Amino acid sequence: SQTIHQWPATLVQPVGSPLSLECTVEGTSNPNLYWYRQAAGRGLQLLFYSVGIGQISSEVPQNLSASRPQDRQFILSSKKLLLSDSGFYLCAWRVGPTRDTGELFFGEGSRLTVL
Amino acid sequence: TQLLEQSPQFLSIQEGENLTVYCNSSSVFSSLQWYRQEPGEGPVLLVTVVTGGEVKKLKRLTFQFGDARKDSSLHITAAQPGDTGLYLCAGDSALQTGANNLFFGTGTRLTVIP
Numbered sequence: 001s002q003t004i005h006q007w008p009a010t011l012v013q014p015v016g017s018p019l020s021l022e023c024t025v026e027g028t029s030n031p032n033l034y035w036y037r038q039a040a041g042r043g044l045q046l047l048f049y050s051v052g053i054g055q056i057s058s059e060v061p062q063n064l065s066a067s068r069p070q071d072r073q074f075i076l077s078s079k080k081l082l083l084s085d086s087g088f089y090l091c092a093w094r095v096g097p098t099r100d101t102g103e104l105f106f107g108e109g110s111r112l113t114v115l
Numbered sequence: 116t117q118l119l120e121q122s123p124q125f126l127s128i129q130e131g132e133n134l135t136v137y138c139n140s141s142s143v144f145s146s147l148q149w150y151r152q153e154p155g156e157g158p159v160l161l162v163t164v165v166t167g168g169e170v171k172k173l174k175r176l177t178f179q180f181g182d183a184r185k186d187s188s189l190h191i192t193a194a195q196p197g198d199t200g201l202y203l204c205a206g207d208s209a210l211q212t213g214a215n216n217l218f219f220g221t222g223t224r225l226t227v228i229p
Binding site: 041090103 | 119121148150155156157158159160163201203205216217218219220221222224
């Protein structure tokens with residue numbers, strides 16, 4: 001069966017410090033991978049998506065970057081965190097490549113607090 | 116970025132009451148999904164609707180996709196405390212971007228009081 005894990009679960013970082021959130025998927029190959037950010041009790045904002053190794057698309061300009069060094073690994077990074085980067089970050093995968101509608105499977109989430 | 120507005124933003128009702136949550140957009144979607152999210156966890160899929168006018172039922176939950184595929188609704192009959200959570204609609208952007216991405220609505224926080 002397919003599983004998705006992301007870590008760390010909780011992170012408290014000072015402004016200006018770097019960030020690295022990691023996500024891995026098991027039990028599937030060539031998935032579409034996504035990073036979303038969620039403000040408290042609100043909807044999800046799509047940050048990045050990837051349809052293959054080294055292929056990253058950004059939905060919004062921001063202080064963050066993403067990389068996909070391996071087929072089932074997706075990393076969210078920042079060189080210098082801002083207060084506005086605080087939030088709940090969710091990694092997700094979907095069967096790909098396909099245009100058909102498929103379920104989005106989410107990781108457990110990483111709560112980032114920037115002080 | 117496709118904007119999906121949900122209403123109401125917050126809803127607090129008594130156990131046994133009925134409710135409807137709306138998801139509206141000016142964009143056309145190839146499909147629309149509804150998710151429910153518990154605190155501290157990722158969203159979990161409830162249903163996918165694909166055809167304009169489609170109605171799907173999942174026990175006490177009824178989902179409808181608008182004829183023009185721009186909007187959707189979720190109706191819960193005889194709500195129970197276990198229905199409490201954040202409900203999110205999500206539209207597939209394939210028609211606009213050609214990419215297989217989901218854009219989420221603003222969310223509806225439902226609390227069912229025993």
